């Protein structure tokens with residue numbers, strides 16, 4: 001699911017990648033792409049517009065964190081905003097202090113309500129609860145039979161009155177039975193219609209008034225995009241629902257519904273259903289879905305790690321040194337320490353999108369880094385600060401001996417350092433300093 005939106009974001013960030021820093025103009029292009037991607041994914045127009053405006057504000061205002069490149073930071077900003085739009089944190093299902101907790105499921109016909117009643121029952125049972133299903137869908141033929149079959153399949157009590165079309169009568173008798181069985185959750189499967197109509201709403205309001213549910217969950221078909229959003233809006237206005245269940249996310253959905261529902265209805269998505277099997281259900285976690293939409297959750301953790309370990313003042317000083325082309329081997333060492341704090345080189349590389357770690361011999365790279373470090377440690381402080389001293393052959397021999405390497409390797413490092421200075425000279429007009437060794441993702 002959500003693949004198309006994820007792919008679009010990947011392309012967008014490729015465009016931002018490789019640019020020195022986020023500027024008004026490259027953000028503008030990326031933002032336009034973000035907006036188009038959202039609209040194409042069937043995200044509500046107003047939601048898309050707000051979303052883009054918030055990202056623009058955050059991206060332009062924020063200082064670029066050292067140790068990640070601006071594209072990665074942009075991903076993080078988009079991710080955080082996605083999480084926010086999707087509702088922030090997971091909102092769990094209510095649990096009444098006085099059992100049983102009453103959960104009323106509502107929704108249009110075919111949304112997946114009856115199936116979800118059994119899924120929710122199973123979900124609760126796994127958590128040690130004692131659920132009880134009440135089949136009160138008197139409208140859709142076979143719904144009552146379906147709930148009994150689902151009850152048998154899951155080993156959960158399921159109650160209905162076959163010959164009755166009186167919803168209140170069924171619910172009342174069911175509640176009594178549930179209490180007799182000491183159920184901790186009672187789940188009402190109510191009737192839907194093909195479209196929202198007054199009769200349906202009145203029926204639901206009547207159940208609500210009589211049984212005071214702790215939860216009124218609206219089940220919507222995730223494949224229907226904007227329609228699902230409109231349904232959520234109307235049901236919420238009429239019934240004041242407590243949450244939404246988004247179904248059929250295993251299909252070819254464009255994801256827009258998930259992004260718009262919370263924003264438009266103001267009510268959280270509590271569960272998602274992504275398959276016909278009774279275990280295909282999970283509590284809704286905005287951060288996980290955001291990562292899936294972006295397909296870049298790893299970049300987000302990379303940026304978070306960098307934020308944790310990188311000392312901004314130190315990084316600023318470093319940037320200044322790079323800019324003035326004054327960096328020396330002491331600075332090299334400091335950068336190595338920062339990289340190390342972020343974890344093994346292999347793990348960091350894996351977090352960077354577009355880096356094919358299978359094509360890099362990580363063990364070799366790690367070894368190479370250690371060797372460079374050993375060479376620098378074998379230099380005296382004066383030598384590190386003034387690499388010109390290293391022109392002296394005797395010094396090089398001593399350093400090679402001290403670090404267990406060869407003079408050729410010491411030469412190689414000095415040469416790299418000089419090349420780096422050359423490159424820095426070219427970029428002096430404001431390039432973004434990366435870590436040594438092309439550490440720029």
Ligand code: GDP
Pocket residue numbers: 107108109110111112113114115116140143192247248249250251273274275276280
């Ligand atoms: P109700 O009218 O709202 O009670 O809908 P049902 O529970 O009978 O579901 C309608 C159809 O959608 C059935 O064929 C279900 O098997 C199917 N369905 C429900 N949830 C999902 C889901 O998450 N993924 C898929 N692929 N199918 C689902």
